[in-house]
Amino acid sequence: MAKPPVQLFCGVFGDEDDTLDATRACREAGLEFHDVYAPYAVHGLDRAMGLPFSKVTWVTFCCGALGTTIALSGMTYASWWDWPVNVGGKEALPFPAFVPITFELTVLIGGVCTMLGMFALCLLYPGKKARLLHKGQTDDKFVIALKKTEDFNEQKAREIFQRHHAEEIATRDPGYNAADEPATGGAA
Amino acid sequence: MDIEIQTRRQDDLADMPPEMRAELEVVSKSRRDFMKVTGMAAMGAVIAGCTAKEHLVNPLLKRPEGITPGVVYDYAGTCAGCASACGVVMKVRDGRPVKLEGDRANPLSRGGLCAKGQGQLWGLYDADRVKGAAKKDGEATWDELDAAVSAAVKGGGAWLVSGTVNGPAASAAIAAFCARTGARHVSYDACGSHAIAAAHKATHGAHVIPQYRFDNARVIVSLDADFLGTWISPMQFAAQWAQNRDLASGAREMSRHIQFEARYSLTGANADERFRLPNAQRGALLVDLANKLAGDKRFGEPGKHDVLPGDLDRIVNELKAARGHALVVSGSDNADQQKLVNWINHNLGAYGTTLELRNHSRQALGNDNDLADLLKAMEGGAVKTLILMGVNPVYDLPEGARFREWMGKVGTTVAVTTHLDETAAECAWVAGDHHALERWNDFEPVRGLYQLSQPAIRPLYKTRHGLQSLLKWAGEAAGNKDYREYLKTWWENNILGGLAWTSAVETGFVDGRASIVHNMPVMNEDAAKAADTGKVATGDFEIVAYESLNLGDGRHAGNGWLQENADPTTRVNWGNYVALSPHTMETMGVKEGDLVKLSAEVDGRQAGLTLPAVRQPGQAEKVAAVAVGYGRTRAGKLSHGMGTEELAFTDGAIGANAFPFVARGGKVVFGAVSAAGGSSKVARIQEHDSQEDRPLAKETTLSQWQKNPRSGNDEELPPKELTLWRKWEYKGHKWEMVVDLNKCMGCNACVVACNIENNIPVVGKKEVLNRREMHWLRIDIYYEDNDGSKYDGEQTKDENPAAIFQPIMCQHCENAPCETVCPVLATIHSEEGLNTQAYNRCIGTRYCANNCPYKVRRFNWFTYKHSDLTMNLALNPDVTIRSQGVMEKCSMCAQRLYEGKRMAALNNGGKLKDGAVTTACQSSCPTQAIVVGDGNDGDSRVAKLRQNPRNYQVLAEINTRPAVTYLAKVRNRAPRPVAEKKAAHSHDH
Amino acid sequence: MSAKLAVLFLLMTIGFAMPVLLGFRSVNDIQLPNIHTDYQPEQPISYSHRLHAGVLNIDCQYCHTGADESRHASIPNLQTCMNCHEQVAGQTQEAKNNIQNLYVAWGNGVGEGVKWKRVHNNPDFVYFNHMTHVRIANYVDDKGNHSKGIDCAVCHGDMKTVGVARQHQNLTMGWCINCHRDQNTRHAKIGLEARAPVNACDACHR
Amino acid sequence: MGAHVYSVMREPLVVGKKTLHEITQDVCQSIEGKPSLLWWLGFLTSGAIATAGVATMLYQMYVGVGTWGLNKTVGWGFDITNFVFWIGIGHAGTLISAVLFLFRQKWRTSINRSAEAMTLFAVLCALIYPTIHMGRPWIGPLWIAPYPNLRGPLWVNFRSPLLWDVFAISTYFTISLCFWYIGLVPDLATVRDRAKHWLRKVFYGTLSLGWNGSVRNWNHYEVAYMIFAGLSTPLVFSVHTIVSMDFATSVIPGWHTTIFPPYFVAGAIFSGFAMVLTLLLIARKTMRLEAYINEITMDNMAKIVLLTGSLVGLAYGTEFFVAWYSGSIYEGFAFINRATGPFAWSYWIMVSCNVISPQILWFKKLRRNPWVLFVMSIFVNIGMWFERFVIIVTSLHRDYLPSSWAYYTMTWVEYAELIGTFGIFFFMFFVFIRFLPGIAFGEVKGVNKYARHDSHGHAHAEVKHG
DSSP: OOOOSSOEEEEEESOHHHHHHHHHHHHHTTOOEEEEEOSSOOTTHHHHHTOOOOTHHHHHHHHHHHHHHHHHHHHHIIIIIIOOOBBTTBOSOOHHHHHHHHHHHHHHHHHHHHHHHHHHHHTOOTTOOOOOSSGGGGTTOEEEEEEOOTTOOHHHHHHHHHHTTOSEEEEEOTTOOGGGSOOOSTTO | OOHHHHTOOGGGGGGSOSSOOGGGGGSSSSTTOHHHHHHHHHHHHHHHOSOOOOOEEOOOSSOOTTOOTTOEEEEEEEOOSSTTOOEEEEEEETTEEEEEEEOTTOTTTTTOOOHHHHHHHHHHHOTTBOOSEEETTEEOOHHHHHHHHHHHHHTSOEEEEESOOOOHHHHHHHHHHHHHHOOEEEEOOTTOOHHHHHHHHHHHSOOOEEEEOGGGOSEEEEESOOTTTTSSOHHHHHHHHHHTTOOSSSOOOOOEEEEEESSOOHHHHHOSEEEEOOGGGHHHHHHHHHHHHHTSOTTOOOOOOSSOHHHHHHHHHHHHHTTTSEEEEEOOOOHHHHHHHHHHHHHTTOBTTTEEEEEEEOSOOOOHHHHHHHHHHHHTTOOSEEEEESOOHHHHSTTHHHHHHHHTTSSEEEEEESBOOTTGGGOSEEEEOOOGGGSOEEEOSBTTEEEEEOOSSOOSSSOOOHHHHHHHHHTOGGGGSOHHHHHHHHHIIIIITTOOHHHHHHHSEEEOGGGOOOOOOOOOHHHHHHOOOOOOOOOSEEEEEEEBTTTBTTTTTTOHHHHHSOOTTTOBOSSOOEEEOHHHHHHHTOOTTEEEEEEEEETTEEEEEEEEEEEOTTOOTTEEEEEESOOOSSSSGGGGTOOOSSSSSOSSOOOOOOGGGOOGGGOOEEEEEEEEEEEOOOOBSOOOOBOTTOSSSOEEEHHHHHHOTTTTSOOOOOOSSOOSSOOOOOOSOOEEEEEETTTOOOOOHHHHHHHHHTTOOOOOHHHHHTTOOOOSSEEEEEEEOTTSSBOOSSSOSOSSOEEEEEEEOOOOOTTOHHHHHOTTOOEEEOTTSOEEEOGGGOOOOOHHHHTOTTOOOEEOOSOOOOSOGGGGGGSOTTSOOOOTTOEEOOOSSHHHHHHHHHHHHHHSTTOOOTTSOOOHHHHHOTTOOEEEEETTSTTSHHHHHHHSTTEEOTTGGGTOOOSEEEEOEEEOOOSSOHHHHHHHTSSOO | OHHHHHHHHHHHHHHHHHHHHHOHHHHHHOOOOOSOTTOOOOOSSOOOHIIIIIISOOOHHHHOGGGGTSSOOOOOOHHHHHHHHTTOOOSSHHHHHHHHHHHHHHGGGTSOOOOEEOSOOOOTTOOOOHHIIIIIOEEEOTTOOEEESOOHHHHHOOGGGOSSOOOOSOOOHHHHHHHHHHHHHHHHHTTOOOOOOSSOGGGTOO | OOOOOOOTTOOOSSOSOOOHHHHHHHHHHHHHSOOOHHHHHHHHHHHHHHHHHHHHHHHHHHHOGGGSSOOSSOOOSHHHHHHHHHHHHTHHHHIIIIIHHHTTOGGGGGTHHHHHHHHHHHHHHHHHHHHHTSSOTTTHHHHHSOOOOTTOSOOOOTTOHHHHHHHHHHHHHHHHHHHHHHHHHHHHHHHHHHOOSHHHHHHHHHHTTTOOOBHHHHHHHHHHHHHHHHHHHHHHHHHHHHHHHHHHTSOSTTTOOTTHHHHHHHHHHHHHHHHHHHHHHHHHHHTTOTTTSOHHHHHHHHHHHHHHHHHHHHHHHHHHHHHHHHOOHHHHHHHHHHHHSTTHHHHHHHHIIIIIGGGGGGSHHHHTOHHHHHHHHHHHHHHHHHHHHIIIIIHHHTOSOGGGOOOOOOOHHHHHHHHHHHHHHHHHHHHHHHHSOSSOHHHHHHTTTTTOGGGSSOOGGGOOOO
8 A cells, every 4th residue: 555645643552442442433433544553453443443354255265166176177187087097996087085185275275375365455565664653553552543634633533542541642644654763662 | 347338228238249248247237226327317307408318339240140139039958956857948038048947848847947946047147156267276277277187087096976967968978987087986966865776776676766656646645755845856746746636627536645754844734634753753654554554564563653553544544545546755865764665665556657667767866875985985095086076065965074174185176066165165176167057968857858958048157068077087089079069969879869959959858768668676575574664763852954945955055046035834034943843942941033052963973053943833843853055155145144235145144054964874863952042033034824714825625625616715705796986897808817725835936936037136134034025926824723723823722733825926906905095106907907016106105015915015125236247147128127115016927928918919810829928936836826817718727717616815805806816725634533633643742 | 455356366366277277188288398309319430321221222120120029129230231331332431431430340240349329218117119019019090091010110200311310209108108099099990909008007117 | 342251260361460562572582582591402402303313314215215124014114103193293283273263262372373383393394204204205206296297198196095195284284384374474573573683674574574463454364364264174184084094095904994084183183282282381481481371271281182082092992892893803803913912012002191191181280280281291292102103003014914914123213213303393493482473472462351350341550651
């Protein structure tokens, strides 16, 4: 995602329940989220933000199906169509014997694609520079970032943040990255 | 030794000269490297993808006449592995013999060829051979040697010592030598039958060994004669014996074979009824038997023996009932006992029917009296010149040590030999003889049957025919020419009688048996009566030194194939041992492998040796049996484990020499047997000898079989037609094999045939101890109680168990468990019904071997290679050499099957005649127990045998559907209650 | 987002389904680059098949005597060369040089011989039999004409047009097997019994 | 609104009332500080053993499989025993990650990272054996991979369980690796953000793929994690099922058994949990992680060990019953021979270690005693190794034809390679705990408040700026 064209109004929280409630409140207040950041998976936070269910399941399904197809067609081709041989008096097309490999290839291709698909959907890749709005956001801090669009009600946002025990409230430039800030000894 | 020659491959041998140039010794640096190398090379090629390795070919300048590279030519010949003189077919390819097979046309051996006969190839290519003329302390030229020896023999007082020489021309050459030089010829056999000839001299006036005709005998009683294994002419006798035991071709009756013996011989293992009888009691039993046949006590009072009167009476009645078709034989070296045997046979009307004096045997011409003369003369210093031709008295005479001493008193000692053995090493001169496969020779195994042998290869080294040497030293003109000339002239003048020489060479023999004129001598009963054998000598332990089935009298001790071939009853290879009965071992407190010390006074000499004990069920109590033939100290690398870099031969000396325990005149040797402390591992290829109540080797009795032809083979099997899979169809040929357990006698000849045909490596004692022998074909033995219950290997119930042999090779299952599990399709089923193994595809997971219920697959644990590069010449170019890490197994001799198909296509319009293809095991079998053929051809023997009610598949219940099936064994048991027999064996200890 | 998703999907489908889409058959037909076909090493004597077999029309089996009676077609003995070259010393300078080399190698019957470079190198575990193919096998060409024995040119190419010996086919197992299969199909088509082994490893590996 | 209500019976999963930052701190200390002497000792010792093991393997591949004690009758011995043993060990990690995740067993969070790493290392160790047990490993890969080739259209044998193994294990390894890596990404991001040295920044920055804790990413992440758990659950069962088919589909008495798949899976979980216990009890002590790997974790682990151990015991009994009930003399003999034959010693080691020793875990006191658990887990490790040995060797050494019966004596090469794989395993584990967060603190933080009876409602009161 490119740099947000607008400034961000950020609230930093220290507790997941506060964050969750604040997020819900922001949404109800009709404030537009840039994003919410959490150091660990907080259940319900994505729903609270109003995010839809992830499409990564489709990647898994399609690629898993592809794995099944490759396995079955490949084995059928190799052991029946291309060169049927008499192995232990068994038939050239022993479907029961295909089950294990079919299953494994389904899982293999489905699984690997799920991972790749997930990273692709998140736009994560090796070498990407992480953009942080707060130094502690991967440690113990939760950040709610709201877009300062033209009709942004800063007053209301600030009120919600404070109500939910925000530890820090700040407005950040579009290009701001807390990772570039000099170390404050916070990670000592 | 340039690189080019090292990269020559096996195929290129085809382009090499038949006169094996010294270059050949460097052909392919190691025997089994190339697959690894080519495998690597293939990988390298794929990766590198650009360079080709150059292979150079240097064809002969001139094409050898009559040789097409790659084509196998068969030549008739005669085996010289022992004096039995069986007919052989030598398979010669690219100017070198690669295989010996029995000659089916030979009237005596009828196609059988024993392990020793097959193994001769090893002796030919053995790098330890004498390579020309030599003297004791170095090399010599033939001229030097000839000059010295000619001068010595002309000085008089020369003695010529040889083994049995029965060829007419050979005898004539020796006679000519003796006549010219005044030398005396002495022949002796290390394991001979002099007593039989001596007894016939006394009873029939002729110093001959009769020719036994087991094919005419309905009742055979053998007293310690191992006629199927080592006695006189085992291949011939086995063929005769099996002829009366073939129940697959219509016969309803079979012969009855009763064996009395102290140890457990191959013959005893095949007997219908077997009695344990110490050799000391043999004379007494003979007297008893003769008296009972005579109906009075004319042969004196018999001493006490272990055979119950009831048993003996029954046997006497059986013999009487079979008068004219009964035969009693004895392996005794005691002439008095043999006289009684002669009388018994005479009384039974055997002369002229079951034993012949007219075409008497000439297979053991050794004369112990002559030998005694020689020894006396040597001791007295009367021997000026001693020529030892193909004999090794220092090793194989009981008084060998003294012989060696006395050789010092002889002026000139000359050895005419192929190997620098214990005796030749002591001789002043060594005249290198051709190997039997390099020379012309003739034989007369029985009176009137003349056999030839021709060279299968040009002499590899600068050796000379021994007989030519003799003629030369005697100053005969023939001595300057190839011996062939002498032989040919002699035959043309004396034998051929108008017959073309070439046709005699082609067939390999001239049968003049019918033309022998012979008047049947009258039996001299008084001579038999004078025999004094009734007394039973007693002593502590009876020590029996017997001829080894594999090494014979020791002349094959340097042969890896034969060393690795296991004894049929104890399944031990690589060394001899002291065989003791389980009960005796228990009494002595000796476990298997514990070292046992044997000592005795034999003919005034002290004899002693220490060897590991091996339990032999069924051996007589207080009897210690040791094989002779082992303990050679100069039989090449093998004999004393001198091998260095190769994995094979690294476990010390191979056995100990038991010849000192042989007593002259068949005297029984008594001595002390005691635990010597310590133990030594005994290499055996089968450790467990009970069937554990499993229906593997099936059997029935004759009487039951006559009532129900399926008896013994009638257990209910699960439904076998019920299958998940459609059956595969085999449209062309479908190769099948049937093994008749009733005819298989367990001689192991097929095992060696298979080893040679299929380039199976010899792995040595250490690897056998690791249970890694490579044999594709093995003959299992199972012991079982005589009352039908199975013998349990751990706990002996019956002290005299019966044995059953079962050859097991790849069963070529239609539903092969091995094929299913191979991940890389290295083993699949061929369209001709065979389980094939593609070595080059194998990655060596060993899964197939694990999943083989018959355990017939063999894995190349290492790179097995010969230290002698000349041994590579013995390799069959039609079979791949397997590399390290590859699984291998019986291919049912695929190369021979395809060759047979090719020949059928050329000569018979593609129609394969039944019997036109044979496997190596089949072609060597003396009893023709193995039949191979096309199961889809309804008229083939194999298809018919598969319909035989005795036919069964091993492990049929697991539904592997083998292509190899078996015919159940039929025992001609004694019609008597079991309880009585039990009692018979409970009183001797 | 959904556009990206679609692109991603497309890429994945193409990436993974390609073998299926193109068919395993075509993948299977891809030959790894091999070093065998057209292998034409320089020989110590540049013997020309074009001249001997082509211009002079000498029968193949005149020199390769084993082809119809043995596994090996065999490389001729120099004596075979000398049958003619006792008389023929060559006309061009090049030919004269070559034949002179031959005379040196022959050395009146006791020479060193010629160390030819072997052109057709099957691995040792392959038991190809010339006689079977030259004399026994039935051959049906692509037009359906049936002949007893296979013409040398089928595997070795038309040697009448090749100078120094060159490998014509790749001689891989795939090549062998495919010919055997084709033959069996063609035989069946014209009503002959198909006998080329296909499912029999032991025909070539034993 | 902070509706975490726990029964008073529940015990907190993280003891010591840690703050989120303290959790990060506790876990990261092991990878940020200087390694302890103990770590160096373990690292170097295991490295030396691993090197010796690898050298032995190279020697064995060069000289031949004959350097092992195998023979014509016993074609598999230590090689496949070790293979199955390590594959079994490799079952706990994915099971803990996947199955316990699906069952919402929150106590798993403290151990799943290490357990998954252990899985990977164990599978790598396992993979060594099918490779070196081949007679010609240098051509094995060429044939095994179904690829177009010069040998005509000859493929591989899809009927062979050994080929299934290849697919199953490579799939299992790949999927476990992916699963492990996905779990690592947020934690790596944390470490990255704490890193000071540029090298560490680059290293962890590359591995963490620019993760910044965005809930838009957590949205996909959580679904993917769930999918992986869903995929891995049947996978983890399939792997040992397929390994068991190596034996179950054969004809050898003692192998040819339909009970094998569940029996092997239970055994694998059993041995895997035992190995996890062994490792974590060490890590807990040496890395001072008592707060996370605490009594409740041990108790839960011990319960699973007890359950699977008893399942395995049941399987042993069932085998005997079925052998008798089948009426097959071969089958019957195979089992009598196991208990009374030449290899009876291995059978009774197996039974006493696997069935008898876990029975002490019926007592809660013992379940929560790290020393008892440690000793017991070692016993189970030994017992489970012998289970594979018993199945493979005793079945092979006396099968259908008594003529081929043989004993199997191991050589120094086999021992050296077995010890060597332990070296490799521990070496990799030491490297892992030095460079990667050994506890999934991202997940631990999620359960930090679990059953903390002090933390009803808002926990912010305790949170102070660090």
